[in-house]
Amino acid sequence: MTITRCWDTTSFPLSLPVGFSSAYRRRDRVALARLRVPPPESLSRRPAEREPGVDVPTAVWWLTITVIAGLLLFDFVFHVRKAHIPNLREATFWSALYVGIALLFGVGVWIFGGSDPGAEYFxxxxxxKALSVDNLFVFxxxxxxxxxxxxSQQKVLLFGIVFSLIARSGFIWLGATLIDRFAWVFYVFGLILLLTAGNLLKPEGEESHASDNVMVRLARRWLPASDTYEGDRLFTxxxxxxVMTPMMLVMAAxxxxxxxxALDSIPAIFGLTQNVxxxxxxxxxxxxGLRQLYFLLDGLLDRLIYLSYGLAVILGFIGVKLILHALHENNVPFVNDGEPVPVVxxxxxxxxxxxxxxxxxxxVASLVSGRGRAQNAVSAARRHAQEYLEVERDPEVREHLYQRLLHEEAQLRSLPEKHKRWVREEESLMTLLRRAHEEHDRA
Structure with a gap:
């Protein structure tokens, strides 16, 4: 009996007699089962392996980081260093410019990286961006x-953006490392997003976004701070x-x-792509451009009353997508005996x-909603009355705020009767409006 050796492990043995070959294959399967070696077709299935996506050279990474840092530096030098209030034209132009830059970059990813990476980027x-707009309400x-x-709000917002970018970069690195090593991280990310979606569906008010969080309480306790602002200075x-000025406490908040x-947004985007x-x-x-968008949407933030519900649907959808992906790449022992689950x-x-x-x-639902219009007018009137009475001291700025307050009161008077009854029941708002009119009359 002649046996021809073949060192190609994917086809060995090639020319064994039928009986010997069958016996060999049975013995081979038993040995493989004892060693728990996966069959050849499953060796390429790595549970935590990411799709290759865009192969990005190191030079491109450094160029991208340099461009982003340059945009932030440009924003500080030419817009934020000198304290001023951006007008509507300025906020609109720069918001549109930054969105245009982001879209052009996405087109570049689509052209040079392919349709799949391009779709992942968009x-x-x-x-x-939607999560950032929701975060603007908390700001x-x-x-x-x-x-x-x-x-002085511009400097605070720019600091928040820079710190957010640094914090999220750290979470991106941590998330990518965990995904590379542990496939079960997809389950964790999916559960985080589902819990976040559930929390967004709960009714909440401004008091739920406390400005006095742990970092601020620690700063107030251990670091001396003054009670008044000194322009946009951090110390006085x-x-x-x-001592610190309240500006430093705002930045800590x-x-x-x-x-x-970052705990919400990073799992969300990893659910859409694992390309770092x-x-x-x-x-x-x-x-x-989030800073400019803040001033552009100042009069519309409270109008988007259904945004949290939309974000809940999106985060819930991505959470389900993550869990399905985790099941498809499963290697957790207590789920399907550590084998991938055939899911769509x-x-x-x-x-x-x-x-x-x-x-x-x-x-669209938020903008056409009568309730949204009423809530937006009430929130804007309350905020501008407080700014007029307690914050601003510049006569020109105060007069501008008072004119906006008159416009919002006119909007309140034009509401349907059922909404006007709700407004009249807001005693704190009525008190604020009376105080603002009395203060303006005295001035």
Whole structure:
């Protein structure tokens, strides 16, 4: 009996006699089972392996980081260093410019990286941008709670953006490392997003976004701080000693909330793509222009009453997508004996369509809602009355706030009767409006 050796392990043995070959294969399967070696076709299935996506050279990484840092530096030098209140034209122009830069970058990813990475970038960018707009409401509560003068808000917001970018970069690195080593991380990320979606469905008010978080309480306890602002300065001299201004406490509050935001947003974008370059750039470009967008949407933030519901649907959808992916790549011993579960995975194209569709429905429903119009007018009137009475001291700025307050009162009077009854029941708002009119009459 002649045996021909073949060292190609994918086809060995090739020319064994039929009987010998069958016996060999039976013995081989038994040996493989005892050694628990996976069959050849499963060796290429790595549970935590990421799709290759865009192969990004180191030089491109450094160029991207340099461009992003340059945009932030440009924003500080030419817009933030000199305290002022951006007008509507300025906020609109720069917001549109930063969105245009992000879209052009996505087109570049699509052209040079392919349609799949391009779709992943746009899905991640749109999701992160929507989460950033929702975060602006929390920024608004913090700035109002600390009574930050409007001309100084730009520096605070830019600090929040820079700190958020640094914090999220750290979470991106940590998330990528965990995904590479542990496939079960997808289960954890999915559960985090599902819990976050459930929390977004709960009714909440401004008091739920406390501006006095742990970092601020620690800063107040251990670091001396003055009671008044000194423009946009971070430190001042009081009674012969150097102390912080409230501006530093505001930045500590924003830093604390930025960390919480990262815990939600990073799992969300990893549910859409595991390519670290796309995750980083989509996150970074979603934060670019957020300062200008804050002033542009100042009169619309409270109008988007259904945004939290839309985000809950999106995060819940991505959470389910993550868990399906985890099941498909499963190697957790107590789930299906550590074997992958045959489930249907959701493609990036479908994800992009769902995200955009949900956001369009959410925004349109908010803008046409009578309740949204009433809530927006009430929130804006309360905020501007407080700024007029307690924050601003510049006569020109105060007069501008008073004129806006008159416009919002006119909007309140034009509401349907059922909404006007609700407004009249807001005793704190009525008191604020009376005080503002009395203060203006005295002035």
């Amino acid at each position: 899905a991640g960018y749109v999701t992160e 608004l509560v913090i700035l109002s709670g600390f009574k930050v003068p409007r001309a 001299v009081e009674n012969g000693r150097r 924003l830093a604390g909330t930025d960390i919480l935001f 370059y796309i995750v980083f750039t989509a996150t970074a470009f979603s934060l670019m 995975e959701i493609g990036t194209g479908v994800s992009l369509l769902v995200i955009i569709g949900v956001l369009i429905v959410t925004v």
